[in-house]
Amino acid sequence: MEKQDYVLLDGKKTAADIRAEIALEVERMVETGKKRPHLAAILVGHDGGSETYVNNKVKACEACGFRSTLLRFETNITEAELLDEVRKLNEDKEVDGFIVQLPLPHHISEQKVIEAIDYRKDVDGFHPINVGRLAAGLPCFVSATPKGILELLRRYDVRTRSKHVVILGRSNIVGKPLASLMMQRSYGDATVTVCHSHTVNLAEECRRADILVAAIGQPEFVKADMVREGATVVDVGTTRVPDPSRPRGFRLSGDVMFDEVAPKCSYITPVPGGVGPMTIAMLMQNTLAAARNEYYT
């Protein structure tokens, strides 16, 4: 039998714990006369992945005792119309926070939409004010995936301070904000290396990681020879790979070749059930924080 003494970083279970904690907190709020936190989501079109994500977010709201509102629009909505919907949510005093599910149709500028969101309701943490405040170490909405990774490590007592964290990928929603979080004294306090498509000796860089985070969206890119014995591996990838044997016709693949990498690890996240559920749990935390005006008044 193969050696298998790694610990699975169970995002599914951890996210359920967090939802339960939030639900308790919400009931306490309601008992003291406060209103339920209220998350709104805008969904444009019928992309399969987006439908699933938004569905899971609505379900998570229910589990947390939040009120939720889903606003659906067809792909022929104009940019001006969508910006107008954003403005309405900005002004709606009943809504604590809201998200616009990405991606948007090509005729709509995602950046323009993101910047139109009131940063005090920007529970995705994508608005430049939140990104900038994060980079400067100021209180703000931290984008959910990087925040979820840190929280998952924290709950399993995986220390980040003084560790060498190697991040594969420099996207605006994972790689860059995670680097920003990981290097800060008040969050990761780690030595951080960011690698990407133009990195040379990528395998060597990866082997130097105490904690390796793969966020490039390339199925099974990380092989065993790229991982140091005893490392912690966090897999952010969730690519839909066609698989006729599955009822839905696809399976979710991570960026890590799990079967060969896991035996070398101290800790590793599964896909699915790792970072994904944590991301949604952090969106719930951000919504709770919005309802309580934790970062902004």
Place this chain on the structure above:
Amino acid sequence: MEKQDYVLLDGKKTAADIRAEIALEVERMVETGKKRPHLAAILVGHDGGSETYVNNKVKACEACGFRSTLLRFETNITEAELLDEVRKLNEDKEVDGFIVQLPLPHHISEQKVIEAIDYRKDVDGFHPINVGRLAAGLPCFVSATPKGILELLRRYDVRTRSKHVVILGRSNIVGKPLASLMMQRSYGDATVTVCHSHTVNLAEECRRADILVAAIGQPEFVKADMVREGATVVDVGTTRVPDPSRPRGFRLSGDVMFDEVAPKCSYITPVPGGVGPMTIAMLMQNTLAAARNEYYT
């Protein structure tokens, strides 16, 4: 005689070139009926370093053909009064961009002042909107020191793409924004590692650098054994070290022990005359960009 085949990254000369280029551009603008770019600076108190910096900025404005305005206040100015001065500059249509020289007296929140500045006039690039837009790879005012480092390397044809850049220090004005710039495809496109006081094996991390940037403010911290043969070393440190033999009673010390490190380098910046003058030149570039509404309208 000691081996000395390194190239000095001459920030003083490069900054002079840039000022001359800007001056030419300004004369062209004025000839076509446009007004001269106008930089304003707020200086509170009489800190020696700050006086020098602001003086050099005013001189640089003259060399560039800019109009400049220096607003001086005593250290007993209240936060509310200072915020009011910021508001006036925000509204002054004659002012294209302005800076508030840091540090400020302890009774004034620097962050509050920075956030009060209209981000469209924030030529220091410190406002969260500019920091956030930089992190997201969007057009914005890039803070002057990191921008100056990239420009200096560029003018000496020191490639950054696919190089391993190691940054010592994670400050909000150098380390973090430089990391952000260096990792982005449209700027440095480098593999970036950020090290700091909690990094273990610091010397080993530094030895892996193709380009080592020291920005920790600890005189002569970087020794020869921390530098790889053939590396490029950029020294951001400018600490005033007491020196009775000098007329002013101090000398400026960099973070790098220049005499022992330089012989191992391909390229190295001197202190003074390296990153410092480049920082001011980039402030001039940002002011020109502000006058031309290059990033914001």
